[in-house]
Amino acid sequence: MFLKLFFTVFSIFLMMGFGFIAKRLRLIDTNTIKQMSQITLKIFYPALILFSLVSSFTIRSLVSNLILPVGTIIIMSVGFFYGLLFSKSISFASQKEENSFRFQCTMNNYTFLSLPIVLMLWGNKGVGILIFSNVGSELCIWTLGVLSLTGSVMLSRKNLKHILSVPLLTIVLSFIIIFIRDYLLAHNFVFVIEPFFLQFGKSFMYALDLFGKASIPIAMFISGGRISELKWEHIFDIKGIYLSVLRLIIIPATSLAFFYFLPLPGISLLVISVVAIMPSAIASVYLSEIYDSDVNFSSKGVLLTHLFSLITIPIWLYFIIKIFH
Numbered sequence: 001m002f003l004k005l006f007f008t009v010f011s012i013f014l015m016m017g018f019g020f021i022a023k024r025l026r027l028i029d030t031n032t033i034k035q036m037s038q039i040t041l042k043i044f045y046p047a048l049i050l051f052s053l054v055s056s057f058t059i060r061s062l063v064s065n066l067i068l069p070v071g072t073i074i075i076m077s078v079g080f081f082y083g084l085l086f087s088k089s090i091s092f093a094s095q096k097e098e099n100s101f102r103f104q105c106t107m108n109n110y111t112f113l114s115l116p117i118v119l120m121l122w123g124n125k126g127v128g129i130l131i132f133s134n135v136g137s138e139l140c141i142w143t144l145g146v147l148s149l150t151g152s153v154m155l156s157r158k159n160l161k162h163i164l165s166v167p168l169l170t171i172v173l174s175f176i177i178i179f180i181r182d183y184l185l186a187h188n189f190v191f192v193i194e195p196f197f198l199q200f201g202k203s204f205m206y207a208l209d210l211f212g213k214a215s216i217p218i219a220m221f222i223s224g225g226r227i228s229e230l231k232w233e234h235i236f237d238i239k240g241i242y243l244s245v246l247r248l249i250i251i252p253a254t255s256l257a258f259f260y261f262l263p264l265p266g267i268s269l270l271v272i273s274v275v276a277i278m279p280s281a282i283a284s285v286y287l288s289e290i291y292d293s294d295v296n297f298s299s300k301g302v303l304l305t306h307l308f309s310l311i312t313i314p315i316w317l318y319f320i321i322k323i324f325h
Contacts (some may be wrong), residue, residue: 006127
């Protein structure tokens with residue numbers, strides 16, 4: 001069982017490896033990575049969101065799973081708390097470095113690394129659950145995440161505007177479509193709709209499915225390309241080890257302890273647990289640039305936690321499936 005989980009995770013890291021090699025061989029450059037990131041964020045990933053939610057949920061199942069975003073908020077809140085707590089006992093070179101440490105404790109790779117794992121283990125239904133749970137993650141990255149990265153105690157209006165991202169707006173659109181579809185089905189209106197429109201709807205969903213599935217390998221490829229740009233010097237310093245232990249062991253263990261008491265159905269509990277065991281967010285590197293934090297420390301944290309997660313993720317998955325299945 002453990003070997004199967006290990007090679008499942010390893011196959012995902014192999015996809016990242018292709019992006020890493022392509023960047024090293026100069027088949028792609030930083031501009032290409034940025035453009036691919038924008039296309040993925042604004043086209044491929046929204047297609048995955050729309051297809052996964054509409055094909056996996058009804059109004060009733062959405063209501064019964066409202067606890068899912070709460071689960072990801074718990075994960076990020078636990079990380080925020082530990083980041084604050086442990087940053088006081090570690091000697092940092094600057095306030096910016098401390099802020100980067102706190103952010104990487106708070107925010108993890110909650111979408112694009114967890115997506116292929118969930119898809120491989122629990123299929124499209126699991127992906128739909130993961131995407132729904134990400135409502136909580138999107139709220140946290142622009143609230144708790146920004147507070148950590150800036151060392152502030154208050155959020156600006158500009159930061160709050162970031163919450164209205166393309167993925168989050170697509171989630172809202174998906175909810176509207178689900179509501180309209182279920183209303184029409186409940187009142188038998190679907191039977192008076194022209195066959196042409198029904199067939200068009202099926203074709204549209206098929207196209208969304210294909211586009212959405214493309215987002216996973218592309219996202220892994222982009223992640224590998226980004227990691228190849230990061231600095232490897234002095235990667236194994238004591239602060240990076242502290243971060244890795246917190247991000248990959250202590251924060252997941254605490255979050256899973258909370259999940260034990262949440263009223264989550266079987267597969268939902270498994271999917272939300274996968275989010276808890278992810279390494280630091282790759283987004284922390286470019287967000288550190290935007291918010292004038294320590295980019296070098298962010299780079300080291302991403303590298304180190306992703307490197308160690310190749311071992312910790314399969315171990316955690318083994319215990320999660322044993323305990324919660």
